[in-house]
Amino acid sequence: MKRRSVLLVAAGPLVLLSAPAQAHLVTTGLGPVYDGVAHFALSLGDVLCVLAFALFAGLRGPRHGRWALFLLAAGWLAGGIFALPLPAPVVWGLTAAGLLLAGGLLAFDARPPVAATAALALGLGLLHGDVNGAGLSDEGVAPLGLLGIAATVFVFSASVMALTLPLRALWSRTAARVAGSWVTAVGLLQVGWLIHAGG
Amino acid sequence: MLKLSFLFLFAVALLTPGVADAHIVAGEAAGFLSGLAHPVSGLDHVIAMVAVGLWGASLGLPALWLLPVAFPVVMAFGGFLGLIGVPLPATELGIALSGVVLGAAVLTGARPPLWAALAVVAVFALFHGHAHGTELPPGQDGLLYSLGFVIATGSLHALGIGIGVLHRWNWGRRLVRLAGGGVLGGGLFFLWEALA
Numbered sequence: 032m033k034r035r036s037v038l039l040v041a042a043g044p045l046v047l048l049s050a051p052a053q054a055h056l057v058t059t060g061l062g063p064v065y066d067g068v069a070h071f072a073l074s075l076g077d078v079l080c081v082l083a084f085a086l087f088a089g090l091r092g093p094r095h096g097r098w099a100l101f102l103l104a105a106g107w108l109a110g111g112i113f114a115l116p117l118p119a120p121v122v123w124g125l126t127a128a129g130l131l132l133a134g135g136l137l138a139f140d141a142r143p144p145v146a147a148t149a150a151l152a153l154g155l156g157l158l159h160g161d162v163n164g165a166g167l168s169d170e171g172v173a174p175l176g177l178l179g180i181a182a183t184v185f186v187f188s189a190s191v192m193a194l195t196l197p198l199r200a201l202w203s204r205t206a207a208r209v210a211g212s213w214v215t216a217v218g219l220l221q222v223g224w225l226i227h228a229g230g
Numbered sequence: 231m232l233k234l235s236f237l238f239l240f241a242v243a244l245l246t247p248g249v250a251d252a253h254i255v256a257g258e259a260a261g262f263l264s265g266l267a268h269p270v271s272g273l274d275h276v277i278a279m280v281a282v283g284l285w286g287a288s289l290g291l292p293a294l295w296l297l298p299v300a301f302p303v304v305m306a307f308g309g310f311l312g313l314i315g316v317p318l319p320a321t322e323l324g325i326a327l328s329g330v331v332l333g334a335a336v337l338t339g340a341r342p343p344l345w346a347a348l349a350v351v352a353v354f355a356l357f358h359g360h361a362h363g364t365e366l367p368p369g370q371d372g373l374l375y376s377l378g379f380v381i382a383t384g385s386l387h388a389l390g391i392g393i394g395v396l397h398r399w400n401w402g403r404r405l406v407r408l409a410g411g412g413v414l415g416g417g418l419f420f421l422w423e424a425l426a
Contacts, residue, residue: 075373126373138299205295212299213384216306217376223313223363224372 067179070163071187076126076221077159078187083133083214084155085188086207087141088148089195096192098149104185106156107163111177114164125162127225129155130218137211156184261371265378268362269386274325274420275358279383281332281413282351283390288336288397288406293344297351298387302380304352305359309379312363321364322424324357329417336410339403 071077081103088099133155135141143151160177167176198204269275279301286297311318318324331350334340342350362379393409396402 075377079377138303201291209295209299209384212302213377213380216302216380216383217373219303219306219310220313220363220376220379221373223310224376227313227315228372 063175064179067176068183071180071183079214080129080133081184081188082191083137083211085191086195087137089192090204090207093196094145095148096196098145099152100189100192102149102152103156103188104181106153107160107184108177108181110157110160111164112174114161117165125158127218127221129158130214134211134214134218138208138215140208261374262378265375266382268379269382276386277413277416278328278332279386280390281336283387284336284394284406284409285332287391287394289347293347300348301351301355302383304355308356308359309363312360318360321357321361325361326417326420326424328354329413330421333410333414333417337407337414
């Protein structure tokens with residue numbers, strides 16, 4: 032009986048303090064954080080770049096993976112915040128550079144020291160964050176949108192690395208490298224498209 | 231349980247209707263699917279890319295994966311050259327020759343040093359990529375187009391590798407060589423056309 036009373040007392044405030052039902056998010060969408068999540072998920076260039084770099088870091092082992100995981104997301108956020116007041120950069124060029132770098136590292140099975148992997152993760156994060164930040168400032172969802180992007184980068188790269196770290200079979204590591212060669216090829220074609228369009 | 235699965239799939243199908251693309255401008259790169267279709271639209275490209283996989287599988291490791299890794303990258307470099315307007319002479323001849331040389335290599339079971347096999351594949355990839363680069367229509371979404379294009383190329387290699395792994399059995403070896411003969415025949419036909 033006493034327990035039931037305690038539960039009723041606890042439930043009362045919960046009922047009285049219930050949040051208003053927000054069924055009409057037409058104007059705000061799902062909010063800036065989720066806008067950021069969606070922005071990353073729909074930016075194929077960003078997704079491919081993170082995928083390739085996470086595969087690369089995962090294949091290099093846990094030490095590389097740990098540094099890459101935190102610095103990629105942190106760099107993304109820092110680059111975004113830095114670029115918020117800047118005008119929009121040339122997205123395609125920078126995206127292509129990231130694709131070339133991440134895909135090339137994976138395809139050629141590069142074996143840099145841990146410090147270099149960390150620096151590359153930070154650089155890639157800053158580069159893409161810069162692009163995102165400059166773009167998002169016009170859409171009015173920054174800086175929470177940037178937080179959503181950085182969190183998604185973290186979760187996505189962590190998931191890919193977690194799947195890649197245990198890979199030992201030659202075929203599976205080779206499949207990852209083939210994916211890297213595809214990303215490199217896409218990056219190269221992107222650069223071509225960019226120059227073609229500019230000319 | 232099966233009925234439930236069907237109901238679920240039906241519900242998913244109902245909830246994810248396709249977009250009606252009633253106004254695609256003719257000749258325009260319409261993204262991923264256009265890119266995916268482009269490499270398989272020409273048989274001269276198809277036989278050469280399948281032959282790369284066949285030859286790689288016949289040569290065994292590490293050529294099995296090195297050739298299909300090298301081909302897309304060099305092909306994309308050729309595409310890049312084509313896109314920025316750098317000319318490459320006798321492109322059609324080079325493409326036709328790729329079918330002849332790669333087909334002959336599979337047919338005869340040629341086993342050159344790895345670097346030589348890589349060089350052969352890279353040179354021909356350049357021709358194929360350049361042709362694609364100069365033929366690419368102005369796209370609405372270059373990234374999606376490029377991705378579809380590269381995936382189609384890789385899938386053709388995978389098809390060749392899939393057939394090529396039969397090489398470990400005697401009957402399979404004959405089948406792989408027969409496929410090489412087919413590629414050679416196709417290459418000779420396209421060579422004839424290129425020279426005519």
